[in-house]
């Protein structure tokens with residue numbers, strides 16, 4: 582069984598983007614009411630958008646299921662006001678729900694949250710509850726920087742976030758720490774902002790007792806953990822120097838994915854981080870598309886790197902491909918039951 586824990590619906594039918602354009606244009610009209618989702622997308626359009634893209638890659642690469650969430654760079658929490666983010670989250674999450682309903686074996690759903698910089702998390706908590714309890718979602722993406730590139734909000738370990746963590750624990754769902762676009766021209770979104778955020782989030786967590794307060798909270802840091810595995814010695818040393826617990830304690834609650842797009846990077850990740858903390862992922866149809874001329878295969882064909890990694894036991898490989906995902910996302914149980922009965 583192979584579960585890809587990190588895919589975005591980057592190929593959604595154009596009506597979604599058109600709605601977003603009209604929604605944000607409305608913000609510029611003085612006195613105009615907010616534009617709630619008003620678009621229609623047919624089932625065949627959804628099927629077509631996936632069959633040629635994500636589903637084709639799943640089949641080619643032997644991936645059984647992808648945990649799918651809305652396009653991360655389009656979350657753009659800095660745009661407009663809390664109502665803007667709420668309407669946009671509804672539009673995107675409802676579409677993900679339709680994908681998971683049309684393809685209950687090939688996709689499970691993770692939601693975006695209607696965060697808005699400078700505002701509280703009540704709407705995010707309500708949307709998480711709606712998605713998990715009413716729509717069967719199994720987790721959420723949490724933007725640690727809803728300003729989208731300016732980092733002027735509280736760190737992930739601030740009590741500002743605690744009500745959301747309480748709800749995540751209650752619902753038994755993890756979050757992937759995932760930024761969106763970057764309004765700051767210093768930080769290219771996928772080349773700098775994403776990896777900066779992964780790295781910054783890890784350091785925030787290292788400095789805090791958030792997992793003392795929430796011992797069962799689970800956070801996935803994507804893109805291989807940013808710069809963290811490469812600088813593992815620095816983080817171990819900083820923790821020691823500052824009287825913080827060893828990293829092994831932090832790694833009871835923190836997981837990295839395998840969205841690292843070359844063999845040496847994956848080899849380093851596997852050597853430094855325990856296989857119990859690594860979840861298979863490709864972010865296919867995401868940040869980096871195209872073929873690596875050095876290998877002849879797509880950069881994001883991460884299964885090849887895991888398969889080729891030496892010194893990885895079959896047990897460890899199985900954990901990375903599926904076992905860890907089933908543990909970190911307990912609500913995958915319903916999908917696993919469907920998968921098992923379909924296989925018989």
Ligand SMILES: [Zn+2]
Pocket residue numbers: 587589653759803864867
């Ligand atoms: Zn992503």
